[in-house]
Amino acid sequence: MLKFVTFAVKTQLNVHDLNNEAVAGNVMDIRMMEFLDENGKRQEAPAVSGRMLKHWHYEAMRHLINNGPYSAVKLCAGCRVGEPIRPGEIVNNNLTQVAKGEEDAIKSCAVCDIHGYLIAQEAKSESEEGEEPTEDIQEEARKKRKKREVGVSARRSSRAMFSWLMPVLGSEALTRQVIHTRVSQQQSMSGGEDKAQMIFNKSYASGIYAFVSALDVERIGLVELKLGASNHYAVDDNNGRKDRIKVAIEAYRYLISGQMGASLSHAIPHMKPLELVVAYSVSGPLPFPVSPMYQDYLSQTLGLMPEGTTLLYWGEEKEVPGVLKKAKIDEIFSELIQKVDEVDEQK
Numbered sequence: 001m002l003k004f005v006t007f008a009v010k011t012q013l014n015v016h017d018l019n020n021e022a023v024a025g026n027v028m029d030i031r032m033m034e035f036l037d038e039n040g041k042r043q044e045a046p047a048v049s050g051r052m053l054k055h056w057h058y059e060a061m062r063h064l065i066n067n068g069p070y071s072a073v074k075l076c077a078g079c080r081v082g083e084p085i086r087p088g089e090i091v092n093n094n095l096t097q098v099a100k101g102e103e104d105a106i107k108s109c110a111v112c113d114i115h116g117y118l119i120a121q122e123a124k125s126e127s128e129e130g131e132e133p134t135e136d137i138q139e140e141a142r143k144k145r146k147k148r149e150v151g152v153s154a155r156r157s158s159r160a161m162f163s164w165l166m167p168v169l170g171s172e173a174l175t176r177q178v179i180h181t182r183v184s185q186q187q188s189m190s191g192g193e194d195k196a197q198m199i200f201n202k203s204y205a206s207g208i209y210a211f212v213s214a215l216d217v218e219r220i221g222l223v224e225l226k227l228g229a230s231n232h233y234a235v236d237d238n239n240g241r242k243d244r245i246k247v248a249i250e251a252y253r254y255l256i257s258g259q260m261g262a263s264l265s266h267a268i269p270h271m272k273p274l275e276l277v278v279a280y281s282v283s284g285p286l287p288f289p290v291s292p293m294y295q296d297y298l299s300q301t302l303g304l305m306p307e308g309t310t311l312l313y314w315g316e317e318k319e320v321p322g323v324l325k326k327a328k329i330d331e332i333f334s335e336l337i338q339k340v341d342e343v344d345e346q347k
């Protein structure tokens with residue numbers, strides 16, 4: 001059975017506004033990121049945060065469940081409508097975060113299961129108190145840690161992990177500011193004709209980008225607190241776990257297609273995937289792949305992965321020993337989905 005899968009993606013994105021993060025829920029507005037090139041020299045270029053990529057992975061899952069072939073997969077009220085209130089329930093006509101046990105939370109929602117959550121409780125504010133230096137800093141840190149443990153007891157870590165989307169080193173990264181106008185259809189606006197035509201600036205970027213991601217398949221449906229028990233899965237292979245894994249894998253197709261940031265209504269990136277490396281294991285966890293932002297990432301990834309790892313590659317690189325080259329990206333997804341279905345065959 002599939003236990004762990006990693007993705008390393010290199011894609012060209014022309015004229016995008018994906019890193020306009022102010023509009024994507026409660027994430028920060030970060031447009032530019034500093035980093036080092038392969039000679040250790042400082043560079044600066046537009047980048048898209050891993051939070052943004054994670055958000056759009058969730059959006060793709062939500063779309064596939066609400067409107068696609070995975071309608072049997074369960075979502076809580078918060079995740080169904082795309083609100084970051086997890087786990088959510090409708091209480092007195094209001095969407096409310098409910099403090100429930102991990103097993104309940106996992107059973108009732110695939111996104112709470114796979115993307116994790118943090119239930120804010122009273123102890124959270126205690127743990128944030130007082131940044132003033134104290135005489136015994138270690139003792140203070142110990143106390144704070146203890147308080148935090150109480151406060152975040154209802155926390156589940158994400159099974160899906162994402163890097164930032166970064167420019168491939170050595171490629172050019174371009175940005176251009178564009179003036180847009182928004183024309184009001186109302187003739188008698190109170191501010192007069194000047195105000196009827198609103199002028200605003202937006203920046204668009206172009207470049208060749210890379211991101212890496214990992215999906216900890218084995219821990220989907222797993223209740224951490226029940227690890228010693230004979231069945232530590234709240235959702236198992238006979239009651240929906242396989243569909244959850246499949247929808248989480250399928251969601252990556254949408255990320256690769258450029259559905260991973262802001263302004264998609266009027267600035268779908270001119271996307272062209274260049275390379276995709278998928279590593280998967282049927283025996284245990286894998287390290288993260290080397291990022292395609294570096295030139296020799298494929299051979300380095302191959303050198304890093306433990307024995308028994310399967311590496312799939314799509315792109316222009318010639319045959320590399322130890323890596324299975326695929327003619328289409330779809331073949332890679334088909335193989336992953338097939339590995340999820342193999343669960344039954346082995347039992």
Ligand SMILES: [Zn+2]
Nearest residue numbers: 076079109112
């Ligand atoms: Zn949920």
